[in-house]
Amino acid sequence: MNFSKSFRNTFLVILLSLIVSACATKKTTTTVEGQMQGDVYTGTDTVKYLADGVPDRVFFATNESILTTKSRDTLRKQANWLRENSSINVMVEGHADERGTREYNLALGERRANAAKDYLITYGISADRISVISYGKERPVDSGSNPLSWSKNRRSVTVKAN
Amino acid sequence: MIRIINLFFIIFFLLSAKAYSLIEIDITRGNLDPLPIAVSPLFQDDSSKRNSINELKIENVGSEISLVVENNLKISGLFNPLSKEAFLQKPDIAHLKPRFEDWALIKAQALITGKVTIEDKKLKVEFRLWDILAGREMMALAFTTVPSNWRRVGHIISDKVYERLTGEKGYFDTRIIYVSEEGPKTARVKKLAIMDQDGFNTKYLTLGNELVLTPRFNPTSQMVTYLSYFKNLPRVYLLDIETGTQEVVGDFPGMTFAPRFSPDGKKIIMSFAKDGNSDIYTMDLENRIVERITNHPSIDTSPSYSPDNRFITFNSDRSGFQQIYVMKSDGSNVKRISFGKGLYGTPVWSPRGDLIAFTKLHKGKFYIGVMRTDGSGERLLTENYYQEAPSWSPNGRVLIFYRETKSNDKGEGFSAKLWSIDLTGYNERQVQTETDASDPSWSSLLSN
Numbered sequence: 001m002n003f004s005k006s007f008r009n010t011f012l013v014i015l016l017s018l019i020v021s022a023c024a025t026k027k028t029t030t031t032v033e034g035q036m037q038g039d040v041y042t043g044t045d046t047v048k049y050l051a052d053g054v055p056d057r058v059f060f061a062t063n064e065s066i067l068t069t070k071s072r073d074t075l076r077k078q079a080n081w082l083r084e085n086s087s088i089n090v091m092v093e094g095h096a097d098e099r100g101t102r103e104y105n106l107a108l109g110e111r112r113a114n115a116a117k118d119y120l121i122t123y124g125i126s127a128d129r130i131s132v133i134s135y136g137k138e139r140p141v142d143s144g145s146n147p148l149s150w151s152k153n154r155r156s157v158t159v160k161a162n
Numbered sequence: 163m164i165r166i167i168n169l170f171f172i173i174f175f176l177l178s179a180k181a182y183s184l185i186e187i188d189i190t191r192g193n194l195d196p197l198p199i200a201v202s203p204l205f206q207d208d209s210s211k212r213n214s215i216n217e218l219k220i221e222n223v224g225s226e227i228s229l230v231v232e233n234n235l236k237i238s239g240l241f242n243p244l245s246k247e248a249f250l251q252k253p254d255i256a257h258l259k260p261r262f263e264d265w266a267l268i269k270a271q272a273l274i275t276g277k278v279t280i281e282d283k284k285l286k287v288e289f290r291l292w293d294i295l296a297g298r299e300m301m302a303l304a305f306t307t308v309p310s311n312w313r314r315v316g317h318i319i320s321d322k323v324y325e326r327l328t329g330e331k332g333y334f335d336t337r338i339i340y341v342s343e344e345g346p347k348t349a350r351v352k353k354l355a356i357m358d359q360d361g362f363n364t365k366y367l368t369l370g371n372e373l374v375l376t377p378r379f380n381p382t383s384q385m386v387t388y389l390s391y392f393k394n395l396p397r398v399y400l401l402d403i404e405t406g407t408q409e410v411v412g413d414f415p416g417m418t419f420a421p422r423f424s425p426d427g428k429k430i431i432m433s434f435a436k437d438g439n440s441d442i443y444t445m446d447l448e449n450r451i452v453e454r455i456t457n458h459p460s461i462d463t464s465p466s467y468s469p470d471n472r473f474i475t476f477n478s479d480r481s482g483f484q485q486i487y488v489m490k491s492d493g494s495n496v497k498r499i500s501f502g503k504g505l506y507g508t509p510v511w512s513p514r515g516d517l518i519a520f521t522k523l524h525k526g527k528f529y530i531g532v533m534r535t536d537g538s539g540e541r542l543l544t545e546n547y548y549q550e551a552p553s554w555s556p557n558g559r560v561l562i563f564y565r566e567t568k569s570n571d572k573g574e575g576f577s578a579k580l581w582s583i584d585l586t587g588y589n590e591r592q593v594q595t596e597t598d599a600s601d602p603s604w605s606s607l608l609s610n
Contacts, residue, residue, distance in 0.1 A: 063479075063483070065438070098548070098566070099523070099526075099548070100507075100523070101464070101477075101484075101507035101508050101521050101523075101550045101551065102375060102376065102550065102551065102600075102601070103376065103419060103420040103433070103463045103464045103477070103507070103508065104461065104463060104464070104477060104479075104484055104507050106375075106389075106396075106417070106419045106420070106433075106435075106463075107419075107433065107435060107440040107461040107463050108461065110417060110435040110438055110440065111438040111439070111440075111461065113438070114437055114438025115438065117438075118438075132438075133394065133396065133417070134396065134417060134435065135373075138350070138373060138375070139348070140347055140348055141348065142348075142573075143346065143347035143348050143569055143572075143573025143576065144569060144570070144571045144572070144573055145568040145569045145570075145576075146571060149571070
């Protein structure tokens, strides 16, 4: 009977550890899920506001310059704000994360800034009110070396130019 | 601004250049058995010693020059300089006629001896290279220069010895231009810096007021092209190191970046970004004519000419991801050459013409590698968390690049340093710099 008892104990230990590890896995997933979708940052840690309810930045997936649904929503808010404040010009800064070669990242940042600029133009903002600049990987906002930090750095930021 | 002083060297005697010798070094393979060499301190007489103190504030410049030589030979990985404490013969006597048995006893296979004199504000140096096994002189040279050039004398001696024993040009009398980095990751201050290949004589060429990136030498190493964010307009600039004059390259209505000189020095090749699309352009430095080389909706960047100016290798994501391409220098015949797993960037053509060095990113690791110009024979030399941007030594035997370390979640523990590795994949070592450093570019040989 000793055998079956120790067997049962082992079984319990395994079961318990499975439950614990399941909880742990679930917990990490939710934390990241709160701030990233795929590898696009969806949190608000680094976001500043051009005006009440008008976020200044949008985020991109690795190596991508495609605007997500949320990015397009943010840019429409920026376009509305720009329409209401017709004397304000902006500069769109394009940025990349640190996991790429410097020169390619400069080009990628330029591509991201232009994706944001083009969307603002589609929503009626005149091209001569929007300039772009790429900083490549030179101006990270988060200095960590992990997927969440990198996701915050893959961004375009609209800043007032006058 | 730094002034490159021309070094005049006079060859007094050149004996036994073709003499048969028993020692030679094969540098095409990894050298796990470096050649034991004795570098005797160069002899300096008492009157020169006084002049040396007056002119240079150095008591024994002969001994200092021998240390420069010793360090160069050591970092090449091909030589094993023996401890001076074991030397049995005095420098002046050894220079006249070494007792070969004594040097053989301490297992030296080659010996460098020499003599320096400082007179009338002139530094006169003669040196000899001896083959211990054959018991004969292999080379003897002498030159005269200004005393402040004493480190360069050490580099030139190193180049002569390297060339005599390997059959290929050396790379010691050269400089590295790079970007000096300071401050936190989110607000890095970057300056252009230049130093001797062994890390000495560092000079800063910009003040750090604006972001500067990717400096590269022209073939004579008198000019540098680089990217500056002066007035927040990222543009390619041209800097004359001797005069300090700077100018914008061309009149582009947007960002220009990733500049390099053509090997004949007549053009600058670079990327120009317009409406989010980067293509490759050249500008002729004589007549200022701008030519568009690629015309593709993808990113085309990091261009580098073949040494004969006939081809260009570059980085493009036209296949969907970063890959390496080769085309004729007029932009025709574009061919993809990288087909391995992962992303490829920063192709740079070897000065010997047969290889292209690159950065590869695969499964979260960065590699420096080389492949033949048709993409065959890919060989990865080093793997790390982050490293990129190789630049060739002028003899095509060594690559210098930069490496960044991983930071923790607070951004601590980050550093950027220069590293070098032999084409063989051996002899990986950190290159000393005063500050953190990135984007190194190797000059040509300064003295020939």
